[in-house]
Amino acid sequence: MKLFSKHKTAMEADAEDSAAIAAPPPSAFQEATTTDERTTHQTKRGGRFSLFKKKSHESTDNNQGGDVECTSYTPPPLDAATLSGSAFEQSSPGDEQPSKHQSKLFSSSLLKKSQSRSPTHEQALETATDDVDATHFDVDNANNGEEGEDSQPKKRKVISTMVSSVLPKVEPLPWGTFFCLSVWCAVPAVAYILLFTQMGFGEAFYYTLSNQFGDYSQYLAGILLISAFLFYILDIDEWSSKLGKVVCYLTSSVIFLGFVLLVMLVSNDYPYGIITMFALFNPLWLLVVKSIFYRTRDTRLFVSWLSGPLLLISLLIAGTFIGWVFWSSENQWNSVTKVEAAERTGCAANFEEYPNCINEDGTGEACFYLDNSEGRSELTFPDGCDQMCINVYSECSNGLILWSGPVLMCLTMIFLCFFCTFLRTGGTGEKDIFNFGKIWIFALCVMWASASLSGTAAGVTSSLVGLTLASLLASAIFLSASFSKDEVKTNKESIMTRIREKYGDNLDVARGLFIVTCSPIVFVYFGFSMINQVVRRIGINPCSQPSLDANPQAKGYKILTVRANKHLNRMRAWDRASVLTYAVYWGVAYMILNVIVSQLTVVFLSWMIEKTANFSMLAVTGIMCGVGVLMFLLPPVPGVPVYLTLGIVLTAQGWYYAVLFSTAVGLGLKLFSSALQQKLIGENLSHYVKIRQFVNINSNLMKAMRLVLGKGGLSVPKVAILIGGPDWPTSVLCGIMKLSLFQIMLGTVPVIFLIFPTCLMGALIYMASLDDDSGNPAVPWAGTAATITASATALVQFGSMIVAAYYLEQAVESRKEEVEAIEIDKEVKDLDDREAHLRQCYTTITQWPRVPMLSKLVLLCSVTCITGSCYLVQFFSALCFVEHTLTDSIGENLGGNVANLFLPLGWVATGLFLASMLLLAVFIGWGNRQAKKLVASDNATPILNDEQLS
Numbered sequence: 001m002k003l004f005s006k007h008k009t010a011m012e013a014d015a016e017d018s019a020a021i022a023a024p025p026p027s028a029f030q031e032a033t034t035t036d037e038r039t040t041h042q043t044k045r046g047g048r049f050s051l052f053k054k055k056s057h058e059s060t061d062n063n064q065g066g067d068v069e070c071t072s073y074t075p076p077p078l079d080a081a082t083l084s085g086s087a088f089e090q091s092s093p094g095d096e097q098p099s100k101h102q103s104k105l106f107s108s109s110l111l112k113k114s115q116s117r118s119p120t121h122e123q124a125l126e127t128a129t130d131d132v133d134a135t136h137f138d139v140d141n142a143n144n145g146e147e148g149e150d151s152q153p154k155k156r157k158v159i160s161t162m163v164s165s166v167l168p169k170v171e172p173l174p175w176g177t178f179f180c181l182s183v184w185c186a187v188p189a190v191a192y193i194l195l196f197t198q199m200g201f202g203e204a205f206y207y208t209l210s211n212q213f214g215d216y217s218q219y220l221a222g223i224l225l226i227s228a229f230l231f232y233i234l235d236i237d238e239w240s241s242k243l244g245k246v247v248c249y250l251t252s253s254v255i256f257l258g259f260v261l262l263v264m265l266v267s268n269d270y271p272y273g274i275i276t277m278f279a280l281f282n283p284l285w286l287l288v289v290k291s292i293f294y295r296t297r298d299t300r301l302f303v304s305w306l307s308g309p310l311l312l313i314s315l316l317i318a319g320t321f322i323g324w325v326f327w328s329s330e331n332q333w334n335s336v337t338k339v340e341a342a343e344r345t346g347c348a349a350n351f352e353e354y355p356n357c358i359n360e361d362g363t364g365e366a367c368f369y370l371d372n373s374e375g376r377s378e379l380t381f382p383d384g385c386d387q388m389c390i391n392v393y394s395e396c397s398n399g400l401i402l403w404s405g406p407v408l409m410c411l412t413m414i415f416l417c418f419f420c421t422f423l424r425t426g427g428t429g430e431k432d433i434f435n436f437g438k439i440w441i442f443a444l445c446v447m448w449a450s451a452s453l454s455g456t457a458a459g460v461t462s463s464l465v466g467l468t469l470a471s472l473l474a475s476a477i478f479l480s481a482s483f484s485k486d487e488v489k490t491n492k493e494s495i496m497t498r499i500r501e502k503y504g505d506n507l508d509v510a511r512g513l514f515i516v517t518c519s520p521i522v523f524v525y526f527g528f529s530m531i532n533q534v535v536r537r538i539g540i541n542p543c544s545q546p547s548l549d550a551n552p553q554a555k556g557y558k559i560l561t562v563r564a565n566k567h568l569n570r571m572r573a574w575d576r577a578s579v580l581t582y583a584v585y586w587g588v589a590y591m592i593l594n595v596i597v598s599q600l601t602v603v604f605l606s607w608m609i610e611k612t613a614n615f616s617m618l619a620v621t622g623i624m625c626g627v628g629v630l631m632f633l634l635p636p637v638p639g640v641p642v643y644l645t646l647g648i649v650l651t652a653q654g655w656y657y658a659v660l661f662s663t664a665v666g667l668g669l670k671l672f673s674s675a676l677q678q679k680l681i682g683e684n685l686s687h688y689v690k691i692r693q694f695v696n697i698n699s700n701l702m703k704a705m706r707l708v709l710g711k712g713g714l715s716v717p718k719v720a721i722l723i724g725g726p727d728w729p730t731s732v733l734c735g736i737m738k739l740s741l742f743q744i745m746l747g748t749v750p751v752i753f754l755i756f757p758t759c760l761m762g763a764l765i766y767m768a769s770l771d772d773d774s775g776n777p778a779v780p781w782a783g784t785a786a787t788i789t790a791s792a793t794a795l796v797q798f799g800s801m802i803v804a805a806y807y808l809e810q811a812v813e814s815r816k817e818e819v820e821a822i823e824i825d826k827e828v829k830d831l832d833d834r835e836a837h838l839r840q841c842y843t844t845i846t847q848w849p850r851v852p853m854l855s856k857l858v859l860l861c862s863v864t865c866i867t868g869s870c871y872l873v874q875f876f877s878a879l880c881f882v883e884h885t886l887t888d889s890i891g892e893n894l895g896g897n898v899a900n901l902f903l904p905l906g907w908v909a910t911g912l913f914l915a916s917m918l919l920l921a922v923f924i925g926w927g928n929r930q931a932k933k934l935v936a937s938d939n940a941t942p943i944l945n946d947e948q949l950s
Contacts, residue, residue: 170307170308170311171304171305171307171308171420173305173308177305178308178309180293181305181306181308181309182308182309182312182313184285184286184289184293184309185286185306185309185310185312185313185413186313186316187285188278188281188282188285189313189317189409189413192278192405192409193317193405193406193409196274196275196278196402196405197402197403197405197406198331198341198399198402198403198405199320199321199324199405199406202402202405203341203344203345203402204344206267206268206345206346206398206402207344207345207346209264209265209267211268211346213265214265214266214268216265217262217265217266220258220261220262220265221262223258224255224258224259224262227251227254227255227258228255229528231251231252231255232528232532233528233531233532233535234535235532235535235536236248236251260277260281263276263277267398268345268346268347268398271397271398271400271401271402272401274401275401275405275408275409275412278409278412279412282412282413282416283416286303286306287299290302303420304420305420306416306417306420307417307418307420310413310414310416310417310420311413311414311417313413314409314410314413314414314417315410317406317409317410317413318406318407318410320406321406321407321410322788325784325788326781326784329376329780329781330376330377332780332781332783332784333400333403333404333783333784333787334768334777334780334781334782334783334784335379335390335771335776335777335783336370336377336378336379336776336777336780337377337399337403338393338396338399338400339370339379339390339393340370340377340399341396341398341399341400341402341403342393342396342398342399343370345396345398345399345402347393347396347398347399349365349366349392349393350391350392350393350394350395351392353391354388354389354391354392356386356389357385357386357388357389357392366389366392366393367381367382367384367385367389368380368381368382368385368389368390378776379776387771388892391893394883395878395883404787407787407791508574508575508578508579508582509582511574511579511582511583512578512579512580512581512582512583512584512585512586513582513583513586515579515580515583515863515867516583516584516586516587516590516863516866516867516870517586517870519583519863519867520867520871525564526560526564526568529560529561529563529564530559530560532561533559533560533561533564536561575843575846575847575848576848577846577847577848577851577859577923577927578843578846580859580860580862580863581859581920581923581924583863583866583867584862584863584866584916584917584920587863587866587867587869587870587913587916588866588913588916588917590870590873591866591869591870591873591909591913592636593636594873594874595873595910595913596636597636597637597638597641599881599884599901600901601631601637601641602641602884602885602886603884603890603894603898603901605641605642605644605645605886606884606885606886606887606888606889606890607890607898608623608627608645608649609645609648609649609652609886609887610889610890610891612624612649613652617650620649620650621650621665624645624646624649624650624665624669625665625668625669628642628645628646628665628666628669628673629669629672629673629676632669632670632673632674632676632677632727632728633673633676633677633681633728634728635728635729636728637727637728638726638727639670639727640754640758640793640797641886642666642669643662643666643754643755643758643759643762644758644759644761644762644765644886645762645886646662646665646666646669646759646762647659647662647758647759647760647761647762647763647765647766648762648763648765648766648886648887649662650662650665651762651763651766651767652766658763659756659759659760659763662759662762662763663752663755663756663759666755666758666759667749667751667752667755670727670748670751670755671745671748671749673727673731674727674731674744674745674748675741675745677727677728677731677732677735678731678732678734678735678739678741678744679735679741681731681732681735682731682732682733682734682735682736682737683735683736683738684735685732685735685736686735686736686737686738689827689828689831690831691736692736692825692827692828693828693831693832695733695736697736697737697825697828698824698825698828698829698832700812700816700819700820701808701812702733702737703819703820703822704808704811704812704815704819705721705733705737705808705811706737706739706822707811707815707818707819707822708721708807708808708811709721709722709734709737709739709743709744709747710737710739710740710743711743712740712743713743713746714746714747714750715747716803716807717803717804717807717808717810717811718747719747719750719800720800720803720804720807721804721807721808722744722747722748722751723748723750723751723753723754723800723804724797724799724800724801724802724803724804724805725801725804731744753796754793754796754797754800757789757792757793757796758793760789761786761789761790761793762886764782764783764785764786764789765782765786765885765886765887766887767779767782767786768782768783768786769887770782837935838931838932838935841931841932841934841935842927842928842930842931844931844934845927845930845931845934846927855923855926855927858919858922858923858926859919859920859923861915861919862915862916862917862919862920862923863916865912865913865915865916865919866912866913866916868909868912869909869910869912869913869916872905872908872909872912873906873909876905879903879905879906880902880903880905880906880909881901881902881903881906882894882900882901882903884901
């Protein structure tokens with residue numbers, strides 16, 4: 001029964017709406033409270049009542065406008081107690097019930113709203129950001145008078161939409177349940193703060209573990225490796241008897257606890273290990289709480305409950321940390337506290353690069369020391385001890401991790417909070433898995449944000465990337481625990497079918513990412529599988545025999561186990577040449593971000609800061625404008641380093657309003673550069689059909705981007721894309737699509753909310769680098785303020801990227817017909833059709849069984865080189881590059897030679913990177929030549945898969 005029927009009067013509509021309030025569907029209510037407690041047609045959500053739900057994709061095929069529908073049956077009335085109950089638990093007797101006046105008011109307001117509503121896809125997109133995908137009634141607003149929703153200001157709606165787009169959506173819970181869950185969420189957080197941060201006893205704990213027991217880490221690592229190896233090859237996880245299960249659980253627990261202890265022992269060398277362990281341990285702790293205290297609740301429902309408590313605890317920790325920092329000067333982060341933390345945690349000074357900084361008394365300590373005679377710590381540099389000797393502790397990032405531990409912990413909890421919203425009660429298992437796949441966009445956003453913020457402080461990039469990977473793994477733990485084996489089997493085939501239908505053309509891209517990131521792990525897995533199969537065939541362990549009996553076909557496998565052989569067959573069914581090619585592309589992109597952007601850009605900007613130190617304000621402004629425009633015109637360079645440099649250089653001139661002035665200059669640079677990129681580069685490139693084909697101008701993603709950016713005025717999706725998207729590609733794409741320059745400039749103006757905190761952070765970084773005559777920090781609080789401002793900058797940039805990705809996905813899904821209605825580029829379509837045969841021939845030629853052995857070796861060597869290069873840069877960054885920030889001097893930190901930025905292992909990584917690109921070019925060149933020969937011979941055969949070719 002449609003809500004907006006043409007044959008109903010207003011009175012009839014009011015009567016039906018009132019009846020709907022008084023009589024919710026019993027089957028839906030029963031399903032929510034007794035089956036899996038996931039959905040409800042009427043739920044009290046923070047003072048709001050949901051009556052209607054948005055139709056699913058299956059039910060809206062004939063309702064393109066996305067109208068809201070009532071339920072199609074009239075249930076018997078329920079009593080008042082039931083009506084006020086939550087979808088999860090009964091509310092307390094003191095809860096207020098909706099009055100008749102409120103029900104009538106809601107019906108009238110809803111009818112007025114329906115009469116003015118046109119079923120457009122834009123409205124569907126806006127309603128997609130609502131809290132529960134439903135039309136709500138606000139009880140508090142109804143008590144204020146008869147105006148209802150129509151009297152609310154439009155600005156409030158815009159702000160509400162922006163907030164709901166950025167903040168995680170909290171599941172409504174009874175106060176008692178919310179309080180208990182908040183306490184459980186706070187337990188690991190409080191334990192981490194007490195044991196592993198400077199707010200607690202972290203420094204003493206670090207020193208005890210790393211210095212007194214650190215020598216045992218190698219022995220423990222060997223024992224754990226052997227234990228894990230035996231656990232796998234002896235099929236301990238296959239033991240089905242009661243005693244076998246007990247042995248399995250005990251062995252798993254011992255190995256896990258041993259791994260945690262190992263991370264603690266090596267914390268001095270790998271300080272990010274403990275915070276990543278917290279990101280992994282936190283979901284395990286919450287699942288243990290669920291199994292003990294909430295065992296009757298559905299796991300997915302329990303996980304969705306955690307969004308609110310996790311958000312609350314993270315905010316409380318952030319507030320406590322800020323209060324602790326400003327409570328005492330000893331709690332701030334500056335050069336003095338950095339030296340104190342390094343000494344208390346036992347971090348060894350680096351005298352290899354600073355041999356003149358060692359004390360001459362033979363103690364092996366630094367020539368400078370801390371003086372506490374005046375009641376506060378001060379650095380003292382005796383005669384002959386240069387103030388640059390403080391850099392002997394530049395590689396000691398464990399102190400920074402101890403100090404900023406609560407901030408990093410908040411980031412992990414907020415990420416987990418966002419993920420919990422994906423498993424809310426209204427979702428299906430299949431939808432939840434697709435949502436989990438989408439959050440891997442998070443990793444790409446963090447990669448770009450890390451490259452943008454490199455140069456602010458040592459170790460920022462490694463910390464963010466490590467924390468991201470740990471958070472993704474933690475979310476995977478939540479997801480796997482939310483499904484039973486039966487649900488996995490039920491959803492497996494349907495999910496794979498949908499993935500092939502929706503992303504079939506792009507699956508090789510995802511597979512390439514898997515290869516470049518996980519190929520070493522895959523080889524280790526297959527090696528262990530071979531040994532495991534040998535043990536099974538010999539029969540050394542009789543307890544592993546049932547796994548073979550349950551799979552009689554396994555007897556035919558002589559090398560790998562049944563499971564590993566299935567995995568190998570799936571990989572053999574891939575278009576391996578295409579997958580390996582995309583793997584090299586992924587690695588090249590990663591190396592560009594982590595070498596060209598993160599390293600070389602910072603060195604260049606630090607050189608410019610050093611050279612312009614003695615120039616006048618006018619000269620510095622002119623130089624920065626020219627250099628800034630040049631940097632913006634380089635495709636891989638983000639805008640954040642430019643804004644940082646503006647904040648540092650212009651503040652160094654000593655002008656009182658330097659931060660505001662640098663913000664204005666940064667905004668002018670951004671707008672001017674964007675206009676150049678759009679008009680000078682983008683629109684000129686748009687005349688070339690090959691360029692339009694390269695950017696895939698006819699794809700649904702590009703059409704959705706045109707649809708969102710082409711709308712006049714300011715909107716959240718438009719602003720998010722223009723701010724969150726990469727600077728050069730976004731502006732150039734706007735030019736290729738020939739969008740209005742004025743509208744794009746208007747949508748870019750809110751970038752000031754990113755520029756201002758970035759310039760402020762640059763000013764604070766400069767102030768933190770200033771020392772007085774004695775070598776002590778001139779502005780002790782500047783380093784702390786810079787760290788907090790950096791967090792705000794990262795939040796703005798990362799949040800805009802996530803919101804941009806979200807709205808593009810929503811535009812593709814919710815405005816599908818509008819997207820498809822956009823006229824395609826016929827020239828590009830014709831070119832695609834003409835080249836289709838050549839691409840088919842290339843695909844046929846590069847089918848793996850047909851590729852000659854030499855060409856196979858070339859491509860495999862290319863993938864091996866780029867994988868090794870990425871692994872070296874990611875996991876051994878300190879051994880590849882010298883830490884260099886924007887405020888460092890090239891003469892003092894790099895010896896006056898930029899090449900000194902690269903350590904020997906860094907040159908190896910760079911060489912592997914260049915060799916990989918060269919080998920890939922050789923393989924692609926061979927493929928193109930063979931494809932053209934096949935086209936010329938007119939003997940092109942249909943594309944066959946590996947099974948048909950083998």
